Amino acid sequence: MVKRLTPWLLxxxxxxxVLAFLILPVGSTLATTFLEPKGWIAPYVTFFNSGVRRTVLYRTIEISVITTVLSVIIGFIAAYVVAHVPGRLKSIMIIAAVFPLLTGVVVRSFAWLILLGKNGILNSALLGLGLISQPLSMLYTEGAVIxxxxxxxxxxxxxxxxxxxEGIPKDVLEAATSLGATPFGVFRQVILPLAMPGLIVGAVLVFTGSFTSYATPQLLGGEKQMMMGTLLYQRAMVTFDWVGASTVAAIMVVVTFVIVFLMTRLARRLNPMVA
Amino acid sequence: MTTKLHPLLIVFAAVIFAILVAPLFIILGAAVSDTSFLTFPPQGFTMRWFTNIFDITAFRTTAITSLQVAVTGTFLALLIGIPAAYAMNRFRIRLPSWLSNVFVLPILVPEIVLGFSLVKSITIGLELPVFATLLIGHTLLVLPYAVRVVGASLASFDFSIEEAAISLGCPPLKTFFTVVLPNIGAGVVAAFILAFITSINDVSTSLFLTGPGVSTLPIQIIAHMEQFFDPTIASVSVLLMILTVGVMAIVEATLGLTFLTK
Structure with missing residues (x-):
């Protein structure tokens, strides 16, 4: 008997x-949005009737999509080079990627405050070059957040x-080339399909990470560029509108789950190794 | 894979990697500037912003809280996560497959939603102390690392070695500590490092879980930044980056940095 229960006990x-401190509390947050006396979807009607909150949702989607597209393109090219350069250079490149990755979000957002501020390095450089005569206000813009x-x-x-x-076998690439594929053909017909599942997983991480972020929009976007994360905080801790905050939370959870669910299914279908 | 790289690709990549690292060096420069505002390149040289950190009690107390929460939370997550990972690999057929999805939930649920829900249900609902809820939040936050990273190590462990030890009369618990654990050591180290760094840098989960007298360093940094724009924050950031370098050195020495590309 004890033996049968061992796996469960472990x-x-x-x-x-997870059940007590994640599923139940988050479930209760979601439930409160459907248990309002005014009607079971009343908090959502309130959310979508508010021009400000609708704008925040659309802005969050827009910023997250742009961030995802740019990160995928830049990341892919850089990763492609990392996968191809010789050992020593590769180590340097990996260090250059790991160092910021392990440095906290606050420190990394703060770096952009110094870069983009009124007395920031970018403004000083542009003034010095005579390209502008007045410092630009770059902080608290959508561009700064992105x-x-x-x-x-x-x-x-x-x-x-x-x-x-790196996992793509070089025989495959050599085979494609020897069969007459152009470098672009190899990229489009061999590398891209093989990398697609990884690309999708990465894109999902970036999209959901941007969609639910707090520190970066708070520090670089401020009140002007409020996103879902900063709206949730403002609803809960500034206006003490807990139902409103729970509604924002519920929308964030639904969007995240739907994206992850659809994209992991897509990644599985597109995986040539499985098909 | 090997193919010739177009020179333009190499130039593009070099620019990307330079941009990835440059902002962090700019912080270093701003931290030693002898001015009361943030600027780069630094004007003059001073270490007073570093000594200033230690004059501000809030930085000291929140740094201690952050370390306590990160170490305790990571330890708790490993304490309950390793048995779960072991059970899921050793008794695969006897446990339902949805169980592994349960341990993905802390990654899937937006951190800020987790923090908000915990403050509503636990700090206010169950009237638990702020520090306890903060610790629960961080343990949950890092639990997936414990379960998944250790799980990946266990997936390549040959359980027949364990059976051999048991059939030769070694008690199960002793077998685990003398046979299984040494074989998954790298996974445990990796899980510890990833969990620790995630916890110490966390903003979104901690945001709602801090209260009067209890706060973490990243939350305190944001609060300070919104009031003052002096180089103190730059010098705190430099200290945090030194911590990052230390962590990277440990990763390189134990697992190799290429571990992170897997």
Whole structure:
């Protein structure tokens, strides 16, 4: 009897922790949005009737999509080079990607405050070159948030894709070339399909990471460029509108789950190794 | 794979990697600037912003809280995560397959939603102390590392070695510590490092789980940044980057940095 229960007993503490402190609390947050006396979807009607909150949702989607596209393109090219350069240079490149990755989001966002500020390095450089006569206000713009977010996610993309690209057997590439494929043909018909599952996984990480971020939009976007994460905080801790905050939380959970679910299915279908 | 790289690709990649590292060097420069505002290139040279950190009590207390939470949370996550990972690999057919999805949930649920839900249900609902909820939040946050990274090590472990030890009369618990654990050591080290660095850098989960008297260093940095724009934050950032370098040195010495590309 004890023997039959052993696997369950070993898995129980971790399972109970997730159940008691994640599934139940998050479930209760989601439930409160459907248990309003005014009607079961009233909080969502309120959310979508508010022009400000709708704008925040659309802005968050827009920033996340742009960040994802840029991170995928930049990350792919950099990872491609990492996968092809000789050992010593490769180590340097990996260090250059790991160092920012392991440095916290606050420090990395802060770097962009110094770069883009009124007395920042970019303004000084542009003034020095005589390209502008007045310092530009670059902080608290959508561009500032996107730049910092791409900076945040490119290392993750590089390290995810470098492994994938290194895993492509060179025989496959040589075979394609010897059969007459052009370099672009090899890229489009061999490398890209083989890297697609990894690309999708990376893209999902970047999109959900941007969609639910807090520190970067707070520091570089401020009130002007509020995103879902900063809206959630503002609803909960500034206006004490807990139902409103729970609604924002619920939308974040639904969007994240739907994207992850659809994309992992797509990645599985596109995986040539499985098909 | 090997093919010739186009020179333009190499130039592009070189620029990318330079941009990845440059902002962090700019912080280093800003931290030693002898000015009361943040600027780069630094004007003059001073170490007073570094000594200033230690004059601000809030940085000291929150740094201690961050370390306590990161070490304790990581330890707790490994304590319950390793048995779970072991059970899922050793008794694969006797446990349902959805169980592994349960341990992905802390990654899947947005961190800020987790923090918000915990403060609502646990700090306010169950009236648990702020520090306890913060610790619970961080243990959950890093649990997936414990289960998945250690699990990956166990997946390549040959359990017939364990059976051999048991059939020769070694008690199961002793077998685990003398036979299984030494074989998955690298996975445990990796899980510890990844969990620790995730916890110490976390903002989104901690955001709601800090309260009067209890805060973490990243939350304190944001609070300070919103009031002052002096080089103190740059010098705190430099200290955190030194910590990152230390962690990287440990990774390189134990697993090799290429471990992170897998």
């Amino acid at each position: 898995a129980a503490p971790a399972t109970l922790l 730049a910092a977010m791409v900076y945040l996610f490119v290392p993750l993309m590089i390290l995810t894709l470098a492994g994938v690209l």
